Amino acid sequence: MDLLTFMSMTCICVTVVGFAAGMPECLKIYRNKSTQNVPFLPFLVGLINNLTSLYYGILRWDLTILTVNAIGVPLQLLYVSMFVIYTHRKSQICLQVLYGFLFMAALYGYLHYIVVDHVTLMDRLGLIICVIVVAFNSAPLAEMVDVIKTKSSEKLSISLSVAVFATSLSWYLYGMLIDDLYIQLPSLQGILSSLLQFFLIVKYPVSAKKTV
Numbered sequence: 001m002d003l004l005t006f007m008s009m010t011c012i013c014v015t016v017v018g019f020a021a022g023m024p025e026c027l028k029i030y031r032n033k034s035t036q037n038v039p040f041l042p043f044l045v046g047l048i049n050n051l052t053s054l055y056y057g058i059l060r061w062d063l064t065i066l067t068v069n070a071i072g073v074p075l076q077l078l079y080v081s082m083f084v085i086y087t088h089r090k091s092q093i094c095l096q097v098l099y100g101f102l103f104m105a106a107l108y109g110y111l112h113y114i115v116v117d118h119v120t121l122m123d124r125l126g127l128i129i130c131v132i133v134v135a136f137n138s139a140p141l142a143e144m145v146d147v148i149k150t151k152s153s154e155k156l157s158i159s160l161s162v163a164v165f166a167t168s169l170s171w172y173l174y175g176m177l178i179d180d181l182y183i184q185l186p187s188l189q190g191i192l193s194s195l196l197q198f199f200l201i202v203k204y205p206v207s208a209k210k211t212v
Contacts, residue, residue: 007174008064014167015068019075021163022046026082035087043083044100045136047076051104052129056182059122064174126182133186137164137193144200153201161201165194 022043029035050072057065080097087093107128115121147153168190175183 004174004177007170007177011064011167011170011174012067014163014170016071018163018167019072021160022075022079026079029082029086033086035083035089040080040083040087040093040096042136043076043079044096045132047073047080048100048104049129049132049136050076052107052125052132056122056125056129059118059125060180062178126180130182130186134189137186137190141193144196147200147204151204152206153204154206156197156201158201161194161197164190165198168194 050069053065054069054073057063057069084090084093084097111121111125115124143156147156168187172184172187172191175181175187
């Protein structure tokens with residue numbers, strides 16, 4: 001087994017495990033027949049990211065990207081559907097879904113009717129995916145600022161930080177092997193973000209707050 005094949009399998013495994021992390025929330029929604037305080041936006045952004053990445057994988061004909069997102073799309077669709085069915089804020093959630101649909105429709109129209117060159121098409125789509133992933137991975141920044149203010153890492157999850165680090169590192173190495181900057185950049189951001197979370201967890205342990 002060569003290094004590229006090994007990294008491909010690693011990326012698929014760690015990413016699929018990451019996708020499955022939403023399953024407990026989905027089961028919780030189903031049991032309670034309510035979304036309660038479960039945020040919807042991560043599911044919607046995850047679905048948009050998987051759809052655009054699946055298209056990118058088709059254009060690049062990369063089996064690793066194709067496999068990961070072919071699994072991710074139905075899972076994210078399940079999460080979004082479950083949320084829409086059981087939420088008490090149907091009008092607000094359906095409006096967000098509509099915005100997501102309009103974004104995808106506008107993106108499709110732009111890539112197919114305005115961008116005509118295949119290389120430019122891949123570059124534009126890769127850049128859009130990069131922006132989506134970076135914006136999505138920036139969500140924990142607010143929590144990290146709160147950790148510094150309160151001097152307690154209670155809001156940070158060590159298991160989630162480890163998962164983000166492992167996934168980002170795997171994709172960064174894979175991106176280097178296939179020479180794809182649009183995979184490397186958001187992955188590097190994920191690595192740095194998780195390392196910063198590790199630092200904050202060590203510097204501001206939860207026990208420190210309890211002893212005050």
